[in-house]
Amino acid sequence: MPPSSTAPPNAEQIRRWRRYLADEIAEGAVYRHLAGRRDGEEREILLELAEAERRHEDHWRALLGEHAANPGKGDLRTRFLGWLARTFGGVFVLALAQRAEARSGYDRDDDATAAMAADERIHAEVVRALAARGRAQIxxxxxxxxxxxxxxxxxxxxxxxxxxxxxxxxxxxxxxxxxxxxxxxxxxxxxxxxxxxxxxELLTASTPDAQTEDHVPALDVDANELALVYRARGLSQDEAEEHATEVIARVAAGTPAPAADRVDTFEEVxxxxxxxxxxxxxxxxxxxxxxxxxxxxxxxxxxxxxxxxxxxxxxxxxxxxxxxxxxxxxxxxxxxxxxxxxxxxxxxxxxxxxxxxxx
Incomplete structure (x- = not known):
């Protein structure tokens, strides 16, 4: 919500608010362009980010009132980011967006709400996580x-x-x-x-053998030697036995292994x-x-x-x-x-x- 003060904004406030509004419009457009190049969960996340930027737009529009018309195109960095998003998309744009979110000055501006400042910090982490996927690939x-x-x-x-x-x-x-x-x-x-x-080759030598699970149904459930595997990997005896029991039950039911337990392809290497x-x-x-x-x-x-x-x-x-x-x-x-x-x-x-x- 905008501040409760009824005092009319001064010229410096109007300039700053219009700059914020222009930046929010441009950043929302970046996320929408990136979303248009993706599908599934990534697309939904990017659209959610664009919606959050729209809420921030509404805040500055409410403060500006009649001064909200034609706020401009945002700063040079944001416009360059928009051009990259429209032209290329990809991990470089996400890395730049991460920096843009982290540079937000909302936590130092009394005219921005605490929620908006928190949003920008969280957005930086969301974009960092999205960019991490692309960084790993290349x-x-x-x-x-x-x-x-x-x-x-x-x-x-x-x-x-x-x-x-x-x-x-x-x-x-x-x-x-x-x-x-x-x-x-x-x-x-x-x-x-x-x-x-x-x-x-070194990483492969340390990676669990995916074919080991083929032998799980033949294990002696009472002895449960599978627990030794998980103890060797650092779990306590109780944790290892519990996890081994879960694995035996999952294999018996024909349920695929969770993503975290599957063989790593070492994409980042x-x-x-x-x-x-x-x-x-x-x-x-x-x-x-x-x-x-x-x-x-x-x-x-x-x-x-x-x-x-x-x-x-x-x-x-x-x-x-x-x-x-x-x-x-x-x-x-x-x-x-x-x-x-x-x-x-x-x-x-x-x-x-x-x-x-x-x-």
Missing amino acids: SGTFRAAVFGANDGLVSNLALVMGVGAAGVGSSAVLVAGVAGLLSGAMSMAAGEYVSVRSQR GTGRRAALSSFAFFASGALIPIVPWLMGMTGAGAVLLAASLVGVALLGTGAVVGLLSGASPLKRALRQLAIGYGAAAITYALGTALGVAV
């Missing part, structure tokens, strides 16, 4: 892609700067860069494949093939950027400065993407990537300068 491949791109950018920039600083000709720098691209991409792909396959291909492609793409100036025929300090600039922009981009997907600050993640990449390249350049010998 996390393995996404990790390989980000790691590959970042490694390609940093390692090849460091390589060409170090070789260039040693005083060799531009053709030698270009050859070193291309060699670094090819060898690094192959090495990254092989490493990711082995890493992911090994991780999945990804597959070795996808990780290898992703790592190869993104490492090669990242490693290509530092050698672009030499491919264009540039030499000397100009080529080094352009390579560093191009890589800097790419590092900012990869850091921002990581920030967006994780629901963290894109700017902080971008600057972190830039600092790490430039730091590694600067050290290598200094070593090349100190050597000062032809390769």
